[in-house]
Amino acid sequence: MRFTHVMLLTLTGCLFLMTAAVAQQAKPVKVELIKQGDTYTLLRGGKPYFIKGAGGSTYMERLSAYGGNSVRTWGTTNGQQVLDEAQRLGLTVTMGINMARERHGFDYNDVEAVAKQLETVRAEVLKFKDHPALLAWGIGNELNLEYTNPNVWDAVNEVAEMIHELDSNHLVTTMLAGINQREIDYIKEKCPALDLISVQVYGGLAAVPERIRTTGWEKAYIVTEWGPTGHWESPQTPWKAAIEETSSEKAVVYKSRYEAAIMKDRHCVGSYVFLWGQKQERTPTWYGLFTEAGEENEVVDVMQYLWTGQWPMNRAPHLDSIRLDGRKALDFIYLRPGKMYSLDVGVTDPDNDSLSARWELLPESTDLKTGGDRESRPQAISGRVTNATISQATLTAPEQPGAYRLFLYVTDGQNNVATANIPFFVQ
Numbered sequence: 001m002r003f004t005h006v007m008l009l010t011l012t013g014c015l016f017l018m019t020a021a022v023a024q025q026a027k028p029v030k031v032e033l034i035k036q037g038d039t040y041t042l043l044r045g046g047k048p049y050f051i052k053g054a055g056g057s058t059y060m061e062r063l064s065a066y067g068g069n070s071v072r073t074w075g076t077t078n079g080q081q082v083l084d085e086a087q088r089l090g091l092t093v094t095m096g097i098n099m100a101r102e103r104h105g106f107d108y109n110d111v112e113a114v115a116k117q118l119e120t121v122r123a124e125v126l127k128f129k130d131h132p133a134l135l136a137w138g139i140g141n142e143l144n145l146e147y148t149n150p151n152v153w154d155a156v157n158e159v160a161e162m163i164h165e166l167d168s169n170h171l172v173t174t175m176l177a178g179i180n181q182r183e184i185d186y187i188k189e190k191c192p193a194l195d196l197i198s199v200q201v202y203g204g205l206a207a208v209p210e211r212i213r214t215t216g217w218e219k220a221y222i223v224t225e226w227g228p229t230g231h232w233e234s235p236q237t238p239w240k241a242a243i244e245e246t247s248s249e250k251a252v253v254y255k256s257r258y259e260a261a262i263m264k265d266r267h268c269v270g271s272y273v274f275l276w277g278q279k280q281e282r283t284p285t286w287y288g289l290f291t292e293a294g295e296e297n298e299v300v301d302v303m304q305y306l307w308t309g310q311w312p313m314n315r316a317p318h319l320d321s322i323r324l325d326g327r328k329a330l331d332f333i334y335l336r337p338g339k340m341y342s343l344d345v346g347v348t349d350p351d352n353d354s355l356s357a358r359w360e361l362l363p364e365s366t367d368l369k370t371g372g373d374r375e376s377r378p379q380a381i382s383g384r385v386t387n388a389t390i391s392q393a394t395l396t397a398p399e400q401p402g403a404y405r406l407f408l409y410v411t412d413g414q415n416n417v418a419t420a421n422i423p424f425f426v427q
Helices: 001-025 061-064 079-089 111-128 152-168 182-190 203-214 247-260 298-308
Strands: 031-036 040-043 049-053 070-072 092-095 134-140 169-176 197-200 221-224 267-273 318-324 334-336 340-348 356-364 392-396 403-410 415-427
Touching: 031 169, 040 267, 049 061, 049 221, 049 298, 061 079, 070 079, 070 267, 079 092, 079 111, 111 152, 134 182, 152 169, 152 182, 169 221, 182 203, 203 221, 203 247, 247 298, 247 318, 247 415, 318 403, 318 415, 340 356, 340 403, 356 392
Parallel strands: 049 070, 049 267, 070 092, 092 134, 134 169, 169 197, 197 221, 221 267, 334 415
Antiparallel strands: 031 040, 318 340, 340 392, 356 403, 403 415
């Protein structure tokens, strides 16, 4: 009896300690923004915290292993799962709050609709505000894209004020497409409740510090999306197909732009690289750092180096060149229906791994959207690439006239990949 009683007391005590530990763990971690001289610093739990983040919540385990410390979402869907997984891996989350966009038909003059949206956001904030992995709230995504009504900024400020009333532990920001004087002026006037702004810039990343200073924004900021040269910034073929950088060209610009802007600007408190995952946007490879199969391109190596100062033990293949009929993409390639053309590839592997190549021919995408809205992937055309080796292959041009794009994936057997594509027109 005594033994049973002692065991019961012991188990009760252990349960109490475990419950207390869980309760302690579930407490929010205070996040602050301080300014010392001309330098802004995030403090998380009283310690300096520079955001080494990625946009997207896939492959979070790899992000943690490679030196990243935070993820950014575009809404609260699966928010509990994302926060719990981030906590398990020692990551934080800038939780996106989905706000309706004018370009999708929302009217920020509609007082009832705006009030209803505010109540929806209130419920989201109450649900997640005390999670220990939460870092900040991001109100809306690129609300300034294709908009005309400045009342959207009044709505943003209302949300920010509401969040501060409910949650005194986390920062509040909004994500802007680019850096424009008009929006900065509106935000300075209409959004005093924001703690900082977030900007999303691609080809112009290196110029961000100067552009932000020119607008007169003197507070801190985060770069919540950055990556390759955007499809809207890239050279276009005469048939209006944007020319995409190879994965190796992307690796160079990711590194140089990060070092020129995010790493140097004392008003920047970190960033979220885009995209820690894969998506169809103009092409299946333009923005994702991974393939659909989860293979990692050379940009992932660069991010590990930027976050940790160390290159990975095994690195992705490096693609030097891809030519169709002796021509590169910028030569604007026209082909004849059904005719055979040579493909030539220059690729190396830093670790001398055995390489293999796969080719995929797609019609040029016609489901083109803006602002990252969902696009459908074109249906692949099989059987047109033959005699393929690592360095050469033969393409038989489609019989049907029109715009096409030929994709190359070179893998090293270590889950690393080099990607490239070359658009052409059959006439």
